Amino acid sequence: MSNHLENQVRTCDTTGLPVCLNAQKFIRLHGVCAVVFLLIGAVAAILLALTRWPAVHLLNAEWYYRVLTLHGLNMLIFWILFIEVAILYFAATTLLNSRLFSKGVAWAAFLMMIVGAIMVDTVVFQGKADVLMTSYTPLKADPMFYLGIILVAVGTLTGVFNFFATVYIAKRDKTYEGSVPLVVFGAIAAAVIAVVTLLHGAVVMIPTWFWSMGWAEAPDPGWYRLVWWGLGHQSQQVNVCAMVSVWYLLATLTTGAKPLNQAVCRTAFVLYILFINLASAHHLLVDPGVGASWKIWNTSYAMYLAVLASMIHGFTVPASVEVAQRARGYVRGLFSWLTNAPWKNPGFSAFFLSLIIFGFIGGITGVTLGTQQINILAHNTLRIPGHFHATVVGGTTLAFMGLIYYVVPLIFQKEFYARSVATIQPYIFAAGITLMSIGMSFAGSAGVPRRHWDVEFAGANLAAGFDSGTHLWLGIMGMGGVLAFVGLLTFILLTVAAVFFGKSNKGRAMTPWATPKSLVTEGDAEAAHDERSPGTMVLVIVLLAAFVVYYFANWLALTDVWHVR
Amino acid sequence: MSIHIPEKDWFKAPTGGERVWIALSLVWCLIMFIMMPVWHFKGKQNSTGEAYRVEPAQFMARVQQSIQTQSVGEENGVPIVQPPPGGDAYLLGQMWRWQPILKLKKDQSYRLHVSSLDLQHGFSLLPVNMNFHILPGYDHVLTITPTQTGEYQVICNEFCGIGHHLMTGKIIVE
Numbered sequence: 001m002s003n004h005l006e007n008q009v010r011t012c013d014t015t016g017l018p019v020c021l022n023a024q025k026f027i028r029l030h031g032v033c034a035v036v037f038l039l040i041g042a043v044a045a046i047l048l049a050l051t052r053w054p055a056v057h058l059l060n061a062e063w064y065y066r067v068l069t070l071h072g073l074n075m076l077i078f079w080i081l082f083i084e085v086a087i088l089y090f091a092a093t094t095l096l097n098s099r100l101f102s103k104g105v106a107w108a109a110f111l112m113m114i115v116g117a118i119m120v121d122t123v124v125f126q127g128k129a130d131v132l133m134t135s136y137t138p139l140k141a142d143p144m145f146y147l148g149i150i151l152v153a154v155g156t157l158t159g160v161f162n163f164f165a166t167v168y169i170a171k172r173d174k175t176y177e178g179s180v181p182l183v184v185f186g187a188i189a190a191a192v193i194a195v196v197t198l199l200h201g202a203v204v205m206i207p208t209w210f211w212s213m214g215w216a217e218a219p220d221p222g223w224y225r226l227v228w229w230g231l232g233h234q235s236q237q238v239n240v241c242a243m244v245s246v247w248y249l250l251a252t253l254t255t256g257a258k259p260l261n262q263a264v265c266r267t268a269f270v271l272y273i274l275f276i277n278l279a280s281a282h283h284l285l286v287d288p289g290v291g292a293s294w295k296i297w298n299t300s301y302a303m304y305l306a307v308l309a310s311m312i313h314g315f316t317v318p319a320s321v322e323v324a325q326r327a328r329g330y331v332r333g334l335f336s337w338l339t340n341a342p343w344k345n346p347g348f349s350a351f352f353l354s355l356i357i358f359g360f361i362g363g364i365t366g367v368t369l370g371t372q373q374i375n376i377l378a379h380n381t382l383r384i385p386g387h388f389h390a391t392v393v394g395g396t397t398l399a400f401m402g403l404i405y406y407v408v409p410l411i412f413q414k415e416f417y418a419r420s421v422a423t424i425q426p427y428i429f430a431a432g433i434t435l436m437s438i439g440m441s442f443a444g445s446a447g448v449p450r451r452h453w454d455v456e457f458a459g460a461n462l463a464a465g466f467d468s469g470t471h472l473w474l475g476i477m478g479m480g481g482v483l484a485f486v487g488l489l490t491f492i493l494l495t496v497a498a499v500f501f502g503k504s505n506k507g508r509a510m511t512p513w514a515t516p517k518s519l520v521t522e523g524d525a526e527a528a529h530d531e532r533s534p535g536t537m538v539l540v541i542v543l544l545a546a547f548v549v550y551y552f553a554n555w556l557a558l559t560d561v562w563h564v565r
Numbered sequence: 566m567s568i569h570i571p572e573k574d575w576f577k578a579p580t581g582g583e584r585v586w587i588a589l590s591l592v593w594c595l596i597m598f599i600m601m602p603v604w605h606f607k608g609k610q611n612s613t614g615e616a617y618r619v620e621p622a623q624f625m626a627r628v629q630q631s632i633q634t635q636s637v638g639e640e641n642g643v644p645i646v647q648p649p650p651g652g653d654a655y656l657l658g659q660m661w662r663w664q665p666i667l668k669l670k671k672d673q674s675y676r677l678h679v680s681s682l683d684l685q686h687g688f689s690l691l692p693v694n695m696n697f698h699i700l701p702g703y704d705h706v707l708t709i710t711p712t713q714t715g716e717y718q719v720i721c722n723e724f725c726g727i728g729h730h731l732m733t734g735k736i737i738v739e
């Protein structure tokens with residue numbers, strides 16, 4: 001039994017799923033704002049890439065740090081949070097056949113978030129908060145900066161509350177029978193982690209705001225880092241959870257895949273919830289004041305059980321695609337299912353490239369750099385942005401792009417222009433981010449610092465600098481950055497054009513993106529159905545091999561440095 | 566499908582390839598976990614986080630004392646200090662320099678105390694590429710043993726204001 005109010009629901013002309021009109025309104029609102037913040041972040045990104053590329057060195061020092069602050073906040077916090085709240089609203093309403101719990105709460109959440117974000121961007125632009133997104137004490141920003149962040153956090157928390165309340169009324173009103181769909185389960189996991197994360201944010205930001213107002217002593221910098229990263233890193237796990245849910249969603253939408261074993265997928269999400277809260281530790285691996293055993297236990301998220309979860313999803317997601325494709329008749333060899341996947345569908349290519357970049361680059365580097373001792377070789381070097389541009393950009397952001405290729409026709413009910421450009425956009429972005437990430441990683445391996453205006457150290461009293469090989473990697477980073485920017489801007493332009501000027505598809509199904517053709521007739525498909533996924537097995541074994549090699553290569557590199565205890 | 570209510574009997578044990586992969590992954594996770602405690606006891610490079618509370622002014626006084634008693638010269642106005650092998654060495658980070666320059670002996674160990682007078686800083690030793698976080702109010706003690714001779718740069722890799730890129734220092738190993 002659905003609990004929709006009269007005239008507050010429509011049936012999707014493409015999927016037949018119910019769409020709550022209130023939820024739809026807020027999904028649109030959050031979506032549009034998210035893309036605006038993505039644009040601000042993108043303009044900042046190209047300026048940064050062109051500044052860190054020594055041959056160009058575009059901005060002056062003051063603007064480099066200001067733009068860096070802007071980039072981190074608009075991308076990592078605003079773009080991601082606005083999109084995620086939209087995803088939560090979608091999952092709880094459409095997929096549970098429920099209405100949104102409260103329009104008023106949704107407005108309150110939205111207004112707090114948007115006002116907070118605008119406050120933050122304004123003070124940063126005015127040059128009153130050149131503290132980077134981490135605002136490590138005792139660096140001090142204008143009080144409006146902290147207040148803005150607090151507003152964004154409380155607003156998001158309010159949106160998350162609306163999500164849980166919706167899940168609750170859906171259950172109460174029996175709008176569905178049995179267990180929630182997997183994507184909703186993933187969204188719930190993300191939301192649970194988000195609550196813990198945002199509470200950390202409140203714990204750290206409120207005293208810091210008091211201090212900036214002159215009402216309290218400065219928070220201890222060690223304590224600040226510990227709690228801030230309870231916000232800063234756990235929010236990345238929210239992103240991982242949301243991204244994996246989107247992978248499952250897009251796998252279904254683009255190839256009709258269905259998860260092989262729901263128990264496995266769900267257990268993996270539970271592992272995230274249980275062990276993610278130790279995440280702040282791996283930012284403190286070379287910090288004073290926290291001991292080795294604390295670092296080792298926490299940084300491993302209790303023996304890497306959260307990593308295990310990601311490795312499980314890394315298998316189950318492509319395996320589900322493989323099984324679906326094999327059922328379509330792509331049974332030849334190990335990989336004909338993959339080569340015949342709908343690569344011209346930007347929803348599919350974005351999703352699959354995201355999976356590959358997240359796994360092969362982001363995941364492997366992240367676990368390795370977050371190893372207690374290996375972190376000595378990586379802390380605050382460019383290896384760190386090299387890693388997270390492969391997770392939260394090549395992974396999460398790219399997956400969300402794939403999602404938006406469906407959200408615009410299905411929720412905004414508008415068609416994209418220039419569909420052939422959309423077809424190649426994920427490839428451009430993925431290639432750019434991959435190049436940039438590799439350039440950053442290698443430059444960082446030579447010790448090039450992150451968050452640093454001038455790697456030539458011009459004007460420093462005691463000279464320092466890097467060799468020409470390192471400059472080459474920085475050049476590759478710069479070129480990758482430019483390419484990624486082109487891909488990102490293309491995406492934004494396509495989306496804006498579609499949302500504001502696109503042709504409406506109300507009353508009919510969306511123009512489909514490329515879908516895989518079936519080689520078999522209905523009857524055969526049933527017969528040929530088999531659940532094996534040997535191609536995926538080969539892929540993950542290659543992943544594991546790469547992981548092992550990279551991991552031990554780093555231990556080997558560690559033996560070369562001075563002894564230290 | 567991932568967007569639909571699962572069948573009633575969805576709760577079942579993994580089978581086939583899935584099961585193999587979970588087992589492999591679990592083994593790999595445990596290997597990675599074990600590596601850290603093993604290295605802690607057997608390895609030569611560890612970050613133990615040894616630290617003591619210290620007022621910035623007090624730390625400054627210790628640095629100045631080491632400069633007065635152990636100075637062996639200066640470069641560009643920065644004193645060069647030669648601490649006793651096996652003993653304490655002091656390095657102060659402030660906006661925007663590291664001082665003093667330290668002169669160490671290869672294969673000798675030192676208790677290197679690093680702290681900050683003002684903001685957070687990043688101790689980054691080049692081209693070796695070793696990095697530690699430095700906080701004001703914390704005397705971060707690194708028991709280090711240089712294993713190579715030569716001149717090494719110390720730079721700052723935590724943002725500490727507009728002159729962050731000017732913050733350099735030096736360690737000489739003979």
Ligand code: HEM
Pocket residue numbers: 041042045046048049052068069071072075076079080132133134385389392393397436449450451452480481482484485486488
């Ligand atoms: C066109 C795409 C992008 C390019 C070219 C780009 C480039 C860069 C560059 C050059 C830096 C500065 C590194 C440094 O100097 O330390 C940076 C930092 C960063 N980027 Fe991106 N980026 C892109 C997209 C994104 C996205 C989509 C996100 C998040 C979802 C993101 C999150 C960050 C964060 C968190 C930082 C660190 C800020 C800090 O150190 O405070 N980036 N990016």
Ligand SMILES: [Cu+2]
Pocket residue numbers: 658659660685686687721722723724725729732
């Ligand atoms: Cu500094």
Ligand SMILES: [Cu+2]
Pocket residue numbers: 686687721722723724725726729730732
């Ligand atoms: Cu600095």
